[in-house]
Structure formats: structure tokens, C-alpha cells
Amino acid sequence: MNAVPQYDSLMFGETALKLRTFRQQILSNNLANSDTPGFKARDIRFADVLKAQLEGNLPTTGVSMVTTHAGHIEGKNSKDDPRLLYRVPNQPSKDDNTVDSDVELSEFTKNSVFTEAALAFLGGTLSSRLSAIKGQPS
Amino acid sequence: MSLLAAYDIGSSGLTAQAMRLNVTASNIANAESVSGPDGRPYRARQVEFSALMKPGSPGSGVAVRSIVESDAPLRMEYRPGHPKANAAGYVEMPNVNPVEEMVNMISASRSYQMNIEAMNVSRQLMLKTLDLGR
Numbered sequence: 262m263n264a265v266p267q268y269d270s271l272m273f274g275e276t277a278l279k280l281r282t283f284r285q286q287i288l289s290n291n292l293a294n295s296d297t298p299g300f301k302a303r304d305i306r307f308a309d310v311l312k313a314q315l316e317g318n319l320p321t322t323g324v325s326m327v328t329t330h331a332g333h334i335e336g337k338n339s340k341d342d343p344r345l346l347y348r349v350p351n352q353p354s355k356d357d358n359t360v361d362s363d364v365e366l367s368e369f370t371k372n373s374v375f376t377e378a379a380l381a382f383l384g385g386t387l388s389s390r391l392s393a394i395k396g397q398p399s
Numbered sequence: 400m401s402l403l404a405a406y407d408i409g410s411s412g413l414t415a416q417a418m419r420l421n422v423t424a425s426n427i428a429n430a431e432s433v434s435g436p437d438g439r440p441y442r443a444r445q446v447e448f449s450a451l452m453k454p455g456s457p458g459s460g461v462a463v464r465s466i467v468e469s470d471a472p473l474r475m476e477y478r479p480g481h482p483k484a485n486a487a488g489y490v491e492m493p494n495v496n497p498v499e500e501m502v503n504m505i506s507a508s509r510s511y512q513m514n515i516e517a518m519n520v521s522r523q524l525m526l527k528t529l530d531l532g533r
Contacts, residue, residue: 278528282401283457285524289405289517290450290458293412296419296510297448297461345457362513373520380527387532 268315271390274383276314280307281376287345288369291360298356302348302365310344319344402525404459409518411451411460416511418463419446423504430495433483441493443469443500469494 287303294300313319326336350359422444432441449464471494479488 279401282405282524285521286401286405286408287457289408289412289521290460292513292517293408293415293461294448294450294458295513296416296506297450300450303457342455342457362509366513366516369517369520373524376524377527380524380531384531384533391532 270386271383273315274379274386277311278376278379278383280305280311280314281372281379284372285369285376288365288372291348291365292362292369295358295360295362295365298358300358300360302350302360303345304348304368305344306346402521402528404456405521406518406525408458408460409514409521411462412514413511413518415446415448415461415463416507416514419448419507420504420511422446422466423500423507426495426500427497427504430493430497430500432493433481433490440473440491441495442473443471443493443495445469471496 284305284307287305291302291304294302310319326333328335348359348361348364351361351364426443429435429441435441444466445468446466447464448461451459451462453459473494474492475489476492477488478484478490481490484490
């Protein structure tokens with residue numbers, strides 16, 4: 262049994278890159294709102310979301326409520342992306358903002374390095390496929 | 400494309416922080432203005448930030464929702480010779496707190512720099528993405 266699951270490397274690279282840039286957007290939004298009162302910093306759990314996306318079992322809607330009576334109103338949270346979680350703050354702030362600039366900036370930098378890595382992997386896959394198509398120059 | 404959105408988010412942060420700097424500069428400049436256009440002493444202003452949220456997106460930046468005037472009591476200064484002095488010789492001065500304004504200014508400039516940093520990184524990544532497959 263292979264411990265590492267096998268995915269198509271082109272598909273893997275694309276999914277990883279998309280998710281990295283998505284996370285880049287989330288983290289920039291956290292940074293931009295570092296002074297907004299009441300703002301809650303958000304993030305995704307990268308490994309879990311990537312795995313779920315590659316396996317195609319991503320939850321499409323968030324938490325929903327069960328209705329057991331005809332008069333019940335269907336409680337559906339369709340607005341919020343189910344992948345987005347809330348960051349647990351290290352220390353409380355007076356304006357209920359949970360953005361810790363240092364944490365966000367370090368996550369942002371790490372994420373940009375990993376985005377470059379994803380770009381490099383995808384570029385490598387592309388160039389090796391291209392050379393396979395073209396063949397050895399005679 | 401998410402990186403382009405990240406760039407826009409950074410730009411919204413720059414706009415908001417620049418407005419905050421603007422308001423702070425106005426407060427510092429008017430710390431001694433005993434009368435404005437309405438004849439009343441200047442009151443310290445403060446920007447109010449609010450997060451921009453579009454459904455189905457992780458967030459689209461920040462905006463200044465409103466600029467509110469501080470309702471802190473005006474500073475009373477004893478200046479009997481001043482034309483605006485009341486019967487007891489006191490003049491109503493603006494309620495600008497210079498220490499608060501300086502702190503606000505430093506905080507705004509730090510946040511501004513942070514947004515620029517984020518935009519720079521996003522720009523580099525976008526350029527690298529354009530080079531993909533070369």
C-alpha cells in the first residue's frame with residue numbers, strides 16, 4: 262500500500278497553486294483589516310482543504326439546521342465559505358479585532374514562499390511534459 | 400484570479416489608512432483652532448473602518464465607513480484677553496489630544512507599510528505566474 266496518494270501532477274499543481282493564491286487573498290484581507298474594530302481574522306487549513314479538493318469531497322455549504330416540523334425555518338448558512346475558519350487570537354484586544362499583524366505577516370510570507378514553490382513544481386511538470394511531446398532534438 | 404483580488408485588497412487598505420493619516424493630520428493642524436466654519440471650536444475627528452464582505456468571497460478589503468467627531472469635552476483655557484473668552488475669561492479650545500494623534504499616526508503608517516508589503520509580494524507572484532511554462 263502506497264502511503265503517498267497518487268494524483269495527476271498537473272492537476273495537483275494547479276489545485277495547490279489555486280489554493281495558495283486563495284489563501285494569499287485571505288491573508289491580505291486580514292492584513293488590510295488589522296485596524297477594523299470587531300474584525301475576525303480568517304484562514305484555511307491548507308492541507309485538509311487541498312486533500313478534500315483533490316479527492317472531490319469538499320463541503321459545498323456550511324452548517325445547516327435540521328427541520329423536524331413543518332413550521333420550522335430552514336437554517337442555512339450559504340453565504341459563508343465552509344473552508345474558511347477563524348483564527349484563535351493569542352491575546353485579546355479592546356476592539357474585538359483578532360488580527361495579530363505579526364502572525365498574519367509571517368503566515369503571509371510563508372504562504373508566498375509556498376506559492377513560489379507551487380509555481381516551480383507546476384513549471385517543472387509543464388516543461389517535462391513539453392520535452393516528452395517534442396522528444397530529443399536530433 | 401485570487402492574486403489580483405489580493406492586490407485590490409491591499410489597495411483598499413492603502414486608501415483607508417491614507418484617509419486615517421489625513422484625518423490625523425487635520426486634527427494636529429487644528430489643535431488650536433478656536434473656531435471653524437460654524438463658529439464653534441474644532442472637534443477631533445476619527446475614521447471608522449469597516450470590513451468589506453462580498454458573499455462567496457473570503458473578504459474584499461477594508462473601507463472607511465464614516466468619519467465621526469469626538470464628543471469629548473472641549474478643553475477650557477484661561478485667556479482673559481482673547482476675543483472668544485467667556486465672562487469668566489475662559490476660551491473653549493479643541494478637544495484634540497496630541498498624544499492620541501501621534502499614536503494614531505504611527506499606527507496608520509505601520510499599517511500602510513504592511514499593505515504595501517503585501518501588495519509587493521502579490522505583484523511578484525503574479526509576475527512569476529506569467530512566466531509559468533516558459
